[in-house]
Amino acid sequence: MKVYRQVQGLVVTIIGPVGVGKSTQIRELEKYFRSRDQRVLVTFIKTNHVLSYIVRRSLMTVGLQENVSYSDGITRVFLRRDIVRKLFPLLSYLDTISIIVKFLITVYIPFYLGSTILIEEGLAMTLQTYLMSYPFFYGTEPKVLPFLPRLLSWTVNKKHLTIVIDAVDEELDRRRKSRSCRRDEVPEFVSLQRKGIRLLDCGNTVFINTTNGTVESVHKEITKAIEKAYSKRTT
Helix, strand or coil: CCCCCCCCCCEEEEECCCCCCHHHHHHHHHHHHHCCCCCEEEEEECCCCHHHHHHHHHHHHCCCEEEEECCCCCEEEEECHHHHHHHHHHHHHHHHHHHHHHHHHHHHHHHHCCCEEEEEECHHHHHHHHHHHHHHHHCCCCCCCCCHHHHHHHHHCCCEEEEEEECCHHHHHHHHHCCCCCCCCCHHHHHHHHHHHHCCCCCCEEEEECCCCCHHHHHHHHHHHHHHHHHHHHC
16 A cells, blocks of 8 residues: 655645636645545635625625626626725725634634645735725725734744646636636736735745646646645655
8 A cells, every 4th residue: 555645734825816727726636635544624715705795795786786897898797886995994894804713714723633724815815805906996995904914924834835826818718718607807807916926925835837737737736846845844
């Protein structure tokens, strides 16, 4: 029987532009760890979690929404921008509570119980949204959610690895067309995501260009980076 090196007790965050294949690689990583009889928990942390989402959807249900068209012809339905600006302190407060609770339940406690945590998006992209995306799309003031830097610092100081995956725009478009939802994406949003990623400094970070890679080849690059990062922490 083959004996695998145990690499549990890690926090692995995968980020990248929408449609690049983060969810797919998270699923592959989950299978990778489970095949080695290691405890693993998958979570998603970004913005607009439970409490904030409920308020937004409720207001849109009663008609406080607007259609927004972009330069490439994409039209999206959002909560009205003037409503977002007025309620922004409340929405960000509710988001803060939801993120803290979710982090404690799906990251902090499981990590100390010995699980490897796989996070899609993560706290760094939450920062990017509040500092860049919301100001651009809604006209809000840039904001750092309370306690978020502390949670991010906790993550960075543990055994962690941030995997950034990206691809050229044409390849991103092709991949999004194969999805069942959000098959079209606003170029400005993707551009802001990339800008935030370029400013990312979470210490142990690996950048992978997936343009010409298959799901399997990218997965191999990611697992190689994980095993390399783990060996650095254990030598």
